[in-house]
Amino acid sequence: MGNHSIVCELRSLTKYMEPTLLFMMETKIEGKRVEKLAGALGFIGAFAVSIEGLSGGIGLFWSAEVSVDIKSFNMHHIDAVISSKDGSGSPGRFTGFYFESKREKRHLSWTLLRRLYLLRKMSWLCMGDLNETMYGTEHFSEHAREEWQMRAFREATEECELLDLSFSRAPYTWDNRQAGLANVKARIDRAFGDITLLHLFPGIKIRHVDMVESDHCRLVAELSTHQAQNRRRSARPFRYENVWQSHGDYSKIVKDLWQGTQRGQGLSGLMSSLNIMQTGLDQWGSVR
Template sequence: METKISAERVEDLRIPLGYAGCFAVNSDGLSGGLGLFWSRDYEVDVKSYSIGHIDAMVRKKDHFSPEWRFTGFYGAPRAENRYHSWRFLRTLFGVPHSAWLCMGDFNETLYASEHFSRAARPEWQMRNFRDAVDDCQLQDLGWSGTAYTWDNRQAGDANVKARLDRALANSEFLIRFEHTRVRHIVATESDHCFVLVELRERLSEQRTSGAKLFRYENVWQTHADYDKLVKDSWEKGAGQRGLVGVVDALQNLQAKLSSWGAEEFGCLPRTVKKLRQKLNSLRAKSVGRGPSEEEKAVVKKLRRALHQEEI
């Protein structure tokens, strides 16, 4: 991901975001900067980096899965400098590897159909990108969601949208992760979408439904009735002594907080999901124009819901 902040600030986000590891490259002022995060389930060995890439080998900690290559890539923002990016992509291809996933903001489209504006995108720019992708034996992994990943958010004829962010992979990667899925997820604070790649070696690698877990929301504490509700619920549930009374009190408190929280704040995860779906639908219809008033209103609601989730 392009961070636009210093490497030190990126690394400070590791613990709050819940990741076990992080590697970051400094930004150039408010431009560029890269960050790579990974969970405790993976081992990541960074092999090389620059202002335009982070190249690493990735392996699951189960010690049974073979390692694979991941490259986070950032294409030059200025078109006249982009040939440097494609030359370097070819250099990365020359490094011995097997399964390879290369994704990021390439700052270029592959085809004219991925660019939406009054002015056509120069064919030579896209052809140079296509040639580099072909030379590196990479394939586009496709997508679901909105057709573009970047929007300048301007109104009317000044609006420009393009699919600048994508995931590419070689044939070895596609054989191993044949059920991989790519999704474009709308964002509220960035002019880019999030590009989510879900890796699956088998179709069975999906979440299974189970008993509904209690989820505590910190935003509940901002309500004026919170303290009294907790006190009353705990006292009502703690009818017995010892650990049995504690368990009963906790169960009663969880049940009360769940119903009360849903009534006062709604189900935040469900609200966020519905607002994202609504925003995704509106932005899919906005090709050829800027954001509508309805879209702006949904963005405000989604931003508020996301803030409540973060509290």
Template sequence: MHGSEHFSRNPRPEWQMRAFREVIEDCSLQDVGWTGVPFTWDNRQAGQANVKSCLDRALENEEFLQRYEHISVRHISTTESDHCLVLAEFRKTLNGVRPRPKQLRYENVCQSHVDYDKIITESWLQNQASNGLQGVVDSLQSLQRDLEPWGAKEFGCLAKKVRKLQQKLYKLRRQSVGRGPSTEEKSIVKQLREALRQEETWMRQSSRVRWLKEGDWDTAYFHAQAAQRKRINKIANLRRLDGSVCVNEEDDKCEVQAFYQNLDTSQGLCDLGELLDFVPEKVTMGVNELLTNPFSSEEVREALFHMAPSKAPGVYGFTAGFSSVI
């Protein structure tokens, strides 16, 4: 698919790789990804005659991605064949992993509720015991406690809600053959329309697809994007510098702590004056004075409103979209 997946003294023509990528896109497939050795085929020749390439890969469509949440592909070296073994494992649930408590993640769909402004205002004012930044922190903590059960009660599982409404509408329309829609049927249609809009808003935020506007009602696509992003961001295990793998949560904590301790440890100071003499000046005195000036509330507001609404969740789980609303 890409030039980095082929090694030889003669590079792979770009038009061939582009044609392969277009075929995958036309078939609505996407690469699963892999772990292990980077090339699945090696001609075992010596010197400049050696050629390596990633010929074998695993692809998936949206239906497969929705059915199996946990998918992993490994390249396993062999002694007899010039190809690697490709081992694909897929499970609906991930065994051996203890669920961790989830932090509140603010959902844009909450803004569609008729009582949203009232809930936010009351919770914010009732629990603001202090002034200044401490008061903001107190209000955010209270909102975190209040919004989670309220959102679960009012919205619940939107996909299940949509299915139930569709089933009700199906039964009502079967019973209304030969006559116009009843009052109950009109009410169910209105509820279903709103539930579909809420489901799309929720899936769109989960998928982080910003270049599509709400209103397409293509929730299957959004779900596939969200599942793909979740799998890409998933860390299966941590590997130490010596090649060994962390086997439990305590090992993971120690490895992460050691990594950042080494990263932040000073390597010693040296005179950089001679090196800096050759670096062109980019930040002038005027620019430096502008950058060091105290920021104003208008600058904060402008920066906040230019952020994507579903991005940058803070410590308490509230995104930029929530901050711009309040």
């Protein structure tokens, strides 16, 4: 954030997309300096956690449309309750993560995730740099990622009942930008949501947006209360997998999804409920 080019690129991005929230990682400057950028980026509020040494630093910015109540924070996360100022909708929870980069300390990140999960009382959206992949296919390198690392990540998200939200565009979110065999790419930035979030926003979309001044993609979450009607012909159709029934959480997932969807009346209500069921199972099945 001390780099003028990065600030200019972010200003262009926020002007074009007009986001309600912006979570930033690796600011590399003091928290007060980060917060002073709110106006330049088109926001009215900001909260930042300062760097330790020469690296780190995270910040959350928000627009005039919402009120933000910071619940907890440290150098690896900011947890907040987001409410619409016009009173529409229910308050929701957003947590921005910047997890441990050192492999030997990554268990501390999973402990933090589990602790935050115990505090849940509303819909929950989590986004950020988790510094870990869930599967070997999300890591491109001469050297394979160790399975025990990824398994620990998967176990933590399963225990916290978080669903990996599907995305569009680039399959990797980080590239070390080195040539030849030294090149490493990985999907270490991602978004998770709980079942309540999917009930409220069945049309949620996550996009990976390339940035010139960063080796990470930006994650853009578009929250919609309506299921997308016009899907691209190339989009993957929903396919029920019988193997899902062998998973220990299958019955609970189906029950929770269905009980939370029965709100509409008549055929249109049934179709809406089935769409939400389909989205939920597709999201849950994609990480199994």
